Structure formats: C-alpha cells, structure tokens
Amino acid sequence: TQLLEQSPQFLSIQEGENLTVYCNSSSVFSSLQWYRQEPGEGPVLLVTVVTGGEVKKLKRLTFQFGDARKDSSLHITAAQPGDTGLYLCASSYSGAGSYQLTFGKGTKLSVIP
Amino acid sequence: ETGVTQTPRHLVMGMTNKKSLKCEQHLGHNAMYWYKQSAKKPLELMFVYSLEERVENNSVPSRFSPECPNSSHLFLHLHTLQPEDSALYLCASSQDSQGRYSPLHFGNGTRLTVT
Numbered sequence: 734t735q736l737l738e739q740s741p742q743f744l745s746i747q748e749g750e751n752l753t754v755y756c757n758s759s760s761v762f763s764s765l766q767w768y769r770q771e772p773g774e775g776p777v778l779l780v781t782v783v784t785g786g787e788v789k790k791l792k793r794l795t796f797q798f799g800d801a802r803k804d805s806s807l808h809i810t811a812a813q814p815g816d817t818g819l820y821l822c823a824s825s826y827s828g829a830g831s832y833q834l835t836f837g838k839g840t841k842l843s844v845i846p
Numbered sequence: 847e848t849g850v851t852q853t854p855r856h857l858v859m860g861m862t863n864k865k866s867l868k869c870e871q872h873l874g875h876n877a878m879y880w881y882k883q884s885a886k887k888p889l890e891l892m893f894v895y896s897l898e899e900r901v902e903n904n905s906v907p908s909r910f911s912p913e914c915p916n917s918s919h920l921f922l923h924l925h926t927l928q929p930e931d932s933a934l935y936l937c938a939s940s941q942d943s944q945g946r947y948s949p950l951h952f953g954n955g956t957r958l959t960v961t
Contacts, residue, residue: 737888764947775850775936775952776889783947821889825947833902834950836889 736760737822737837745843749811754840756822757804763825765805766834767796770819779807812844849873852937852953859927860961867922867956869937877943878920879950880912883934895920896943927960934958 738757746752756765764783768776780789782798782805789796793816795808809816819841823834850871859865871878880892894902895914909931911923920937934957938950 766949768950774954775938776950777952778949781947781949823889833891833894838886838888 737824737835739820739822739837739840741840742838743841743843745845746812748813748844748846751808751810752812752842753806753808754820754842755804755806756837758824760803762798762802762805765798765802766823766825767805767807768821768823770821770839772818776819776821809842812842814844814846817842817844850937850939850951850953852935852956854956855954856957856959858959858961859924861927861929863927864923864925866924867935867937867958869920869922869953871918871920871937871939871951873939873951875939875941875951876917877940877948878914878917879938879940880920880922881936881938881952883936883955889936892922894943901943924958927958929960932958932960 740755764781766781767779769779770776780791780796782796785802786800787798793810797806819839821836821839823836825834853868877896879894882890882892891904892906893912898914898917909926913921934955936955937953940948940950942948
C-alpha cells in the first residue's frame with residue numbers, strides 16, 4: 734500500500750492570493766487523482782494525471798505530475814471563497830481482486846473573503 | 847435523480863442498536879464501495895463490490911456487514927458498534943473495479959455518531 738503525504742495540512746489565505754499544495758510518495762504512482770471535498774459533501778474528482786511531467790489545467794487550477802511520477806502539485810491562481818474545501822490526492826494500486834485507491838489525509842483550504 | 851445518493855445523512859445510535867446505511871447509484875456503474883472518513887485519518891476503504899460480488903474486505907470488523915442486492919444498491923448493516931466507529935461513511939461507485947484510472951463518484955455520506 735502506498736503512503737501519500739499531503740502538505741500543508743491546513744492553509745488559510747485571503748481571496749485573490751495564489752497557493753500550491755503537494756502530494757508526495759516514496760513509491761511511483763501508476764496514476765494520480767485529485768479530489769475536492771466541500772463541507773457536508775462527498776469528494777468530487779477534479780483531475781486524473783497519468784504521464785510523468787504531465788500538466789493539466791482546469792480554469793484557475795493547474796495540476797502537475799512529477800517527471801518521476803512520485804509527486805504531484807495543485808496550484809490555484811487568484812483563490813476564491815468557492816475554492817474552500819478539503820483537497821485530496823489518491824493513487825491506485827492493485828489489491829487482491831481490484832484496483833484500489835489510496836488517499837492522502839488532505840489539505841484543508843480556507844479562502845477568506 | 848442522478849449520481850450517488852446516501853441515506854440517512856445523519857445517524858445517532860447506541861452501542862446495542864442495529865441500523866443500516868443505504869446507498870443508491872444512478873450512473874450505471876458496475877462497482878460500489880464503502881469508505882470510512884475519520885478526523886485526522888485518510889479515507890479508509892472498507893469494502894468493494896463488483897457486479898454484486900464482494901471483491902475486497904479490508905480487515906473490517908464483523909460488526910460491519912455489507913450487502914449488495916444489485917449493481918445499483920449497497921447497504922452497510924451496523925450492530926454493536928463502538929464509539930470509535932463514529933465517522934463519516936461514504937459510498938462511492940465507479941465504472942468498474944479493474945480500471946486503474948476509473949474515477950470514483952461519491953455520495954454525500956452518512957455522519958454516524960455512536961453513543
């Protein structure tokens with residue numbers, strides 16, 4: 734089972750600021766998914782990255798997959814209160830009968846108006 | 847109605863009670879999952895069902911008993927729980943359980959408190 738380390742654990746910023754959160758592992762990811770979980774709701778998939786060095790953009794969110802596929806980052810430009818939530822990274826590994834997702838503990842982001 | 851629906855949203859039960867959590871998915875997916883989300887811990891996978899057959903059981907205590915009567919419905923039967931079982935229980939579905947890139951679609955969870 735891969736251990737995913739996410740940093741920082743908590744982040745509180747003012748509206749309009751930029752931020753970056755990280756997801757790291759000592760093992761190579763086969764693929765990596767980023768989810769956002771808003772208070773009172775379940776996680777929602779933001780993006781899946783597969784290829785080392787890959788960069789994906791989703792409006793103000795930029796996702797990067799490390800060349801060695803052992804780390805990933807999420808950069809948010811001009812953060813808005815609607816970006817508030819728990820950001821989770823997850824990596825797949827092969828279990829006894831299926832591919833399973835291992836999740837990090839997440840980064841809890843608060844964007845203050 | 848679309849997506850993954852979980853009921854109830856909140857549940858308070860005593861340690862001697864028996865209750866069930868329900869999950870329904872309207873996405874036509876073949877795999878369904880139960881996850882436990884506790885404070886300061888990563889999401890923990892409990893059970894995986896693929897085409898109504900259980901394919902994973904991650905050392906979950908027997909006081910949690912899953913049931914998958916068809917590919918759209920998943921239950922988690924609870925009995926003689928402990929206070930440390932208090933958590934958010936999330937149901938999820940995916941197209942299949944074999945696809946390593948297959949994303950999970952989560953419900954909004956049941957917040958369980960064991961008193």
